[in-house]
Amino acid sequence: MKTLLPLAGTIAQRLIARRETIAVAESSTGGLIAAALLAVPGASAYFLGGAVVYTKSARAALLAIGDAEMGGLRAATETYALLIAERMRERHSAVWGLGETGATGPTGNRYGDPAGHTCIAVTGPAQCAIMLRTGSTERMANMEAFTKRALELLVDVIPGK
Numbered sequence: 485m486k487t488l489l490p491l492a493g494t495i496a497q498r499l500i501a502r503r504e505t506i507a508v509a510e511s512s513t514g515g516l517i518a519a520a521l522l523a524v525p526g527a528s529a530y531f532l533g534g535a536v537v538y539t540k541s542a543r544a545a546l547l548a549i550g551d552a553e554m555g556g557l558r559a560a561t562e563t564y565a566l567l568i569a570e571r572m573r574e575r576h577s578a579v580w581g582l583g584e585t586g587a588t589g590p591t592g593n594r595y596g597d598p599a600g601h602t603c604i605a606v607t608g609p610a611q612c613a614i615m616l617r618t619g620s621t622e623r624m625a626n627m628e629a630f631t632k633r634a635l636e637l638l639v640d641v642i643p644g645k
Contacts, residue, residue, distance in 0.1 A: 488520040488628075493633035499530035501645040504608075506638075507576035508534040509547060509558070509568040511558075512586040512602055516631040518628065532576040537568060537585075548570045560585050560597050562613035565605035573607050575598035580642065582633050589621040599623075602630040606641045 499506060510517050518534030521527060535546040543549050547568060557564055558565050565583040573581025586602025587593035594600070600618035605611075614637060 485516075485520065485523065485590040487525060488516075488543070488635060490632060491632065495635060495638045495642060496524040496526065496530060498639075498644050500526060500644045503577075504579035504583060504642075504644075505530050505532045505576070506580040507532045507572040507578040508582045509537050509572040510534065510582075510584040510634075511536065511538050512588045513584050513627050513631045513634065514538075516627055517582065517584060517634050520631060520635060532578045533572070535572065543568075547575070557637055558585060558595050560595050560601060560603060562603045562605060562615060565603040566607060566611070568611050569605040570607040578608075580606060580638075582606050582638065583636060584630060586616075586626075586630060588623045588626040588630070590623060591621070600626050600629075602626075604630070604634045604637055606637055610641050612637070612641060624637075629638055642644050 521626050569581035569583030583605045587597050589599030592598040599621040603615050605613035
């Protein structure tokens with residue numbers, strides 16, 4: 485967590501300076517993105533909420549995304565990461581939304597993605613989505629790498645004042 489705090493601190497400073505907020509939907513990071521953002525003192529000024537959306541039932545209960553909206557779409561893609569980021573942003577009336585979905589390991593997911601695969605998206609005043617593949621099957625190392633990349637993406641997308 486200590487290696488994530490400088491990134492989270494930069495994000496916090498920018499959001500506070502801009503008077504903007506964020507909500508996070510994450511899957512394979514298991515809440516580490518939210519934990520990093522909440523570890524910065526003053527997080528209540530910018531962090532509105534987070535959810536670990538790890539299953540189909542969690543997706544329906546926490547994001548109100550049903551089978552109809554998932555038609556032709558699968559998890560662990562940039563398109564799905566954008567969907568969950570935008571849904572969290574809308575449901576929390578946040579300026580920014582972040583979505584993460586992937587396969588931490590030690591094996592891949594049921595969609596055929598290997599361990600070490602994640603897709604991360606940011607929505608709001610700017611929008612982008614990326615895919616990362618670490619090539620690792622180590623679950624904890626992947627969770628940390630995915631979280632670090634998600635925070636780096638926020639630093640890249642949220643402008644400094």
